[in-house]
Amino acid sequence: MRTCVSALLAAAMLAGCGTASETPKEQAGTVIGAVVGGMLGHQVGRGGGRAAATIVGAIAGGVVGQSIGRSMDETDRMRTAQVLETSPTGAPTHWRNPDTGADYTVVPTRTYASAQGPCREYTMDAVIGGHPEKVYGTACRQSDGSWQAQR
Template identity: 60%
Template sequence: MNLLRLSVPVVASVALVVGLAGCGAVGGPNETSGTIIGGVLGGAVGSQVGGGRGRTVATIIGTMIGANIGANVGRSMDGNDRMRTAQILESSRTGQSSGWVNPDTRNEYVVTPTRTYESAGAPCREYTMRAVVGGQPDTVYGTACRQPDGSWRVVN
């Protein structure tokens, strides 16, 4: 992947997603994080399609679709789901998947830490979350770092 070739469409798409995420702040931090993560990933995938203006359009469309998917997953999570995700990030081995079904919403989640590293003295983990929300399967990729208070915060 040539980052210089992708930079203009991806940067424009990320700016669009961040702007839209600010408008949807009522949905809370999970929805906003999901929107941003999904938008960035969707834009990156879309930027691989076509050339010239077609690539730019594909990047923007990919960003919008990814942002919507990410927002749906983030919006669907309640406090119990966030707590379970944090427990998995804290204690599961890299590559070990753990899942649950929320008894209230019937949404299903499977979280898999995919990489562990340290950043600014804090442990960080990349992860994949497969979710079935309202019967629709979605996949979200993200990175979270442990905060000084022991909680985990999504950083991208």
């Protein structure tokens, strides 16, 4: 429990480090990346090093999430939503954004029902400015049919 609080605290600190010029999608990417990174760090860390692994994971996830959030435009978000809506679990979908040059591959990894509707876990491999990045996320379908990343 204390480690989860540490992860959320690290995510909050990262969100608080945003600048006035940071876009909402960068801010969202930072928070989502920090939470996911913190959870992954918590799973990897053992014993007394678990808290440190959680915090490092949150920081690294925040940096990756911000970068992807900055580079994704509306077309990329729509393509990601389309993958979540129509692609079978385990099937990779790849595209290249002709405007930004970024490459994305999204793979739904698990589908499950929640109180608000269907949710899907996914991985996203992105190559942005020649730098490969990987994000693990969960998104749920909203009542209007859109997909929203969960924090």
